[in-house]
Amino acid sequence: MPPRIRLPTTVAAPSRRAALTSPAARRTLSTTPARRARESGDAEDDNVKFDKNKQAVENFKSWLRGPGENFKKPLYYEMNYISSYDRKTWQRVGTDKDRMNIPFPLNPAFRSHPVLSEELKEEIYLRIMGSGRSVRSVSAELGVGLERVAAVTRLKAVEKQWIAEGKPIATYLTKALHMMLPVTKLVAEGEIQPFHENLQDIPSHPLSHRQAFVPVSESRVFTRADAGKEFGLPPAEEVVPHPDLIELHREKSYGLDLNERIDKQRERDRRAAARREERERKAKAKRRERGQLIEKGRWVWRLKEATTGAVGHRYGVPHEDRKKGQIKIPTKVL
């Protein structure tokens, strides 16, 4: 909850000044009898205090009925911070997201990170599970980070399964978040989806945390790739989550026309798919090599597939362990 800040109102809170001019302090200073008579009546002072409190409560209640309604019934899919409203007129401060997004008015540099709207989450799920698109391409199109796309897909799958099973799903937290934080909404078809977050962030690698002084001749072109080699790392444009976006931008700056760029991107997609298939094929072969593990009774049984002709101990081949020159002790220590 954002901190409450003092508002420029006439409501009298017990201030430091009031404490200084307490009746006891004033009593010693007062000289005229009339004043003395007034000040000596403590009951009267209490009444004044009581009235002040009452007034404060009244003011508070009227604030709750007036501008406070905005916070009691917050807008959905909008930010409802105190800084989202003009503090004099209690109107919303325009449509500038950045100006509204100050949850802690005493820390104006802090911005809260947006969350995905329900429609956008659904769209991510449909594109991945429905159209069978890759996580990377969906991430690039909708401007949502790779990990977030993967997480949304998994959680949506769980949600749908629960709905199918008739389990209740708790949506109040999501709804509450959508009434508090900035929300990235899904734009209408044909429009360009604004990026939810910076896609190309890469964590700084510990290997790059040292200073390196490399003498380089002036004539040499020292690129990011060379710098990476110095640190023993690949260049940044290769390790970012979306190297294709950089390539696309580069092609655009070279002045290739749209169709050519699309063709090149298709070719890149095809190569990526081929690489993925190859990886899966290898993983499958490895699984096959490892065999199927079955726990049964006292043992785990490792069932492997074999080929007749290549499997088994050979017939007609005697053991040679009694022959001269057979070494039976370990020859190597690990």
Place this chain on the structure above:
Amino acid sequence: MVIRLRLARFGKRRAPVYNIVVTHARTARGSKPLEVIGTYDPIAKPPPEDVGGKPIKDIQLDTARAKYWLGVGAQPSDPVWRLLSMYGLIEPQWTVARIKAAAGEEAVKSKEPKPKKKKVEGEGEGEGEGEQ
């Protein structure tokens, strides 16, 4: 002569390893079989240290050949029956194991015997009658 699927012992004293072989029933254990379709190592290896769990026993089997030999009437010996049922090629031999497998308590669920297909007319009536 009956064709059997059985084990043939190899290895040394106290260190047996077996070939799973297809042989004529009356030939010697060590004689050359028709085919070697797999191996069985009855000595359990300790589980990997980082993973733990139960000791591991290795079986290798050419399932395609095993299926063929079972299909043409080869009779597995009891131990081989046990191994083949682990691959799900035949039902477990003993009632208790069969009940367990059917209830899904055993790791391997053996295949239910398929209901016999009705013979298409004009496709060897004599054979069809013979099966019934």
